[in-house]
Amino acid sequence: MADVLSQSEIDALLNALSSGDVAPESMAEDPALKIKDYDFRTANRFSKEQIKTFNIIYDTFARLFTSYLSGTLRVMCSADVVSVEEVKYQEFVNAMPSPIVLGILKTPPLVGPTMLSIAPDVAYVMISRLLGGSNQSGSLEISRTFTEIELVLLERIIRQFIGLLVESWAKILPITTMLDRIETSPQFAQIVSMTDTIALITINVKIGSNEGLINFVLPHLALEPIAKQLSTKLMFTTSDARRHASKTDDIKTRIQTTPLPVTAVFTETGSNVRDILGLQAGDIIQLDHNINLPLTLKVGHLPKFHGIIGVKDNRYAVRITELIREEVSDNE
Secondary structure (H helix, E strand, O other): OOOOOOHHHHHHHHHHHHHHOHHHHHHHHOOOOOOOOOOOHOOOOOHHHHHHHHHHHHHHHHHHHHHHHHHHHOOOOOEEEEEEEEEEEEHHHHHHOOOOEEEEEEEEOOOOOEEEEEOHHHHHHHHHHHHHOOOOOOOOOOOOOOHHHHHHHHHHHHHHHHHHHHHHHHOOOOOOEEEEEEEEHHHHOOOOOOOHHHEEEEEEEEOOOOOEEEEEEEHHHHHHHHEEEEEEHHHHHHHHHHHHHHHHHHHHHHOOOOOEEEEOEEEEEEEOOOHHHOOOOOOOOOOOOOOOOOOEEEOOOOEEEEEEEEEOOOOOEEEEEEEEOOOOOOOO
């Protein structure tokens, strides 16, 4: 607050300027405070909130991917999000190594394709582990092109782990993922214009002692329909609502499908112990129940209905004639 002038100081400054005691040139601004030209062509397309949301989504994916790789390759693996940044698609393409594995993905409701890239050292180690080799990349020739068999193996791996994206994005919105095709050259995998802006998510993958990068490319145009949903506040709000809604539905389903015993009860008939002990197969017990009186149907141990006994489809049945309503006492 030291830079804020009081009203008396402002009046004194205006009087000094009007009387000529102070020259406007002497009030030049600080050289450190310079006006910078703003290029609208390089304006940020993704807000800080959206970048933060991408971090949370792909942190979840990295944890799931770690478990998947460790189980599939039978070696200690780890995956961590290195960066989430906004770049031009041309910058990303120029930084690609050769050869490289590029997977073109369809992820509705995102509009248009998205892409993932797997560094060759990571791809070759995956192939080596699947075929029974070691997890050391020192002996692998990573500068050669991929064979057809290797591409088939990589396609199988990609189709399996991109399903983890569905669970990672579930906090934001439900998506579906499918692999459209695999390319090894950037010129055949141009999903957007070179000047378009993309969100580049870089994940460092460690397989044994070998490390490499996997990148996810999300074009700005593909994210426009869901831009308002890319918010951490909305994410936690909707996830809580979905969690509570799912719990409520689950409770309702469990209650509605809980089996309960239903018993048709005649009027109680008394007998002594001697008669009960003397009962044998074929004996007849005379009941104190008038055939014109209804039966009582108990749900569990509670009497709920009155009914008349009969037969339907050659099976004994009870037709409900009356609902037994609970009597509420005055003290309740």
